[in-house]
Amino acid sequence: MKVVLRNLTKKFPNRNKKGADVIAVNDFSLEIPDGKLIGLLGSSGCGKSTTLNLISGLEKPTSGKIFFGEDDVTELPPEQRGVGLVFQNYALYPHLTVRQNILFPLQNLKGEQKLSKAEMEKRALEAASLVQIDALMDRRPSELSGGQQQRVAIARALVKMPKVLLLDEPLSNLDARLRLQTREEIRRIQRETGITTVFVTHDQDEAMSISDLIVIMDAGVINQVGKPQEVYDNPVNLFVAKFLGTPGINLFRGRVEKEMLWIGGEAVLPVKGSIDQAVTVGIRPEGFLLNTRGAFSCALDRVEVMGRDTSVVSHHREALADTIRSIISADNIVDSAASIVRFDLKPNKVFLFDPETSRRIPVASDRKEG
Numbered sequence: 001m002k003v004v005l006r007n008l009t010k011k012f013p014n015r016n017k018k019g020a021d022v023i024a025v026n027d028f029s030l031e032i033p034d035g036k037l038i039g040l041l042g043s044s045g046c047g048k049s050t051t052l053n054l055i056s057g058l059e060k061p062t063s064g065k066i067f068f069g070e071d072d073v074t075e076l077p078p079e080q081r082g083v084g085l086v087f088q089n090y091a092l093y094p095h096l097t098v099r100q101n102i103l104f105p106l107q108n109l110k111g112e113q114k115l116s117k118a119e120m121e122k123r124a125l126e127a128a129s130l131v132q133i134d135a136l137m138d139r140r141p142s143e144l145s146g147g148q149q150q151r152v153a154i155a156r157a158l159v160k161m162p163k164v165l166l167l168d169e170p171l172s173n174l175d176a177r178l179r180l181q182t183r184e185e186i187r188r189i190q191r192e193t194g195i196t197t198v199f200v201t202h203d204q205d206e207a208m209s210i211s212d213l214i215v216i217m218d219a220g221v222i223n224q225v226g227k228p229q230e231v232y233d234n235p236v237n238l239f240v241a242k243f244l245g246t247p248g249i250n251l252f253r254g255r256v257e258k259e260m261l262w263i264g265g266e267a268v269l270p271v272k273g274s275i276d277q278a279v280t281v282g283i284r285p286e287g288f289l290l291n292t293r294g295a296f297s298c299a300l301d302r303v304e305v306m307g308r309d310t311s312v313v314s315h316h317r318e319a320l321a322d323t324i325r326s327i328i329s330a331d332n333i334v335d336s337a338a339s340i341v342r343f344d345l346k347p348n349k350v351f352l353f354d355p356e357t358s359r360r361i362p363v364a365s366d367r368k369e370g
């Protein structure tokens with residue numbers, strides 16, 4: 001089921017009566033292709049849950065429209081939209097068994113949708129098998145791990161065969177290892193069922209690893225939509241560049257003069273087609289190449305060997321943070337006793353931003369992904 005959000009805005013009245021309304025979602029337009037998994041990514045309070053609640057019908061938009069396929073569902077109540085919902089806190093009924101929890105949404109179906117007991121059992125077992133909890137059907141939630149409880153919640157959302165699956169930070173209550181495992185599971189289930197899915201998270205790693213498309217949100221507004229790698233390789237602004245990648249992008253004050261990028265007193269990279277101006281320079285950690293005669297020199301703090309890679313920690317007078325992290329192949333030998341480390345820069349890993357607007361400044365050598 002394709003989902004189209006058109007100019008959605010949601011305002012909440014300010015609790016402090018004199019204050020202005022809170023604009024949780026601001027003129028949000030997005031087309032979610034049929035059968036895809038969309039990662040809705042942004043920091044806490046940016047409007048992710050509100051967007052999800054607008055899609056499910058739990059919240060009504062102040063303005064704008066929502067379409068499921070060709071149907072305008074903006075005025076439709078949640079139970080008529082055919083959505084499955086999963087929240088961070090699994091919200092299972094503690095006094096019911098796993099089986100009863102999963103059956104619960106089916107028992108309330110009325111009229112034409114009403115199912116026989118045998119059909120309900122069959123559907124519940126199918127949903128349970130899909131999330132691999134079919135051996136736990138007679139347990140109660142208190143007898144399950146967090147990961148298992150979240151699987152029950154997913155099975156309960158799937159049992160009604162929703163047209164759209166909405167997941168609001170479903171992994172946040174799980175420990176690190178389970179989080180990794182469960183996100184792979186969600187990916188598998190989504191592929192097997194082909195249900196159009198919106199996955200909300202503040203964790204960029206999570207969103208990058210399982211999404212077909214990521215949507216990066218800030219203060220109720222979409223900043224960028226694209227395939228995870230495309231967005232990483234081509235951030236439209238400083239916010240997006242900073243949000244993606246671990247370790248994060250390194251930032252410097254710089255300037256363009258006669259198509260040359262300068263950081264401090266060093267000409268570090270030719271930048272064709274850029275006009276002379278002050279810039280904020282972003283360099284991905286993997287954008288540094290060790291070279292004893294490299295154009296860019298940093299003051300070396302320490303070298304951390306991490307198996308496959310080596311992390312060089314340094315600092316620079318023009319850097320916006322206290323430390324610079326560069327990741328280089330462990331094949332390189334870094335003299336950790338040296339006080340200066342020199343680099344060449346990989347042009348496709350260096351981004352320029354307008355210090356006033358934070359927008360990306362195009363450089364002629366920027367290559368667009370085909």
Ligand code: ADP
Binds near residue numbers: 022024044047050051
């Ligand atoms: P996220 O899920 O990204 O953390 P939310 O969608 O929950 O963000 O919230 C977005 C903004 O809207 C926040 O500023 C939040 O305080 C505000 N907000 C959300 N729900 C309500 C509400 N029911 N009443 C008033 N303000 C709300």
Ligand code: MG
Binds near residue numbers: 048049050168
């Ligand atoms: Mg939220």
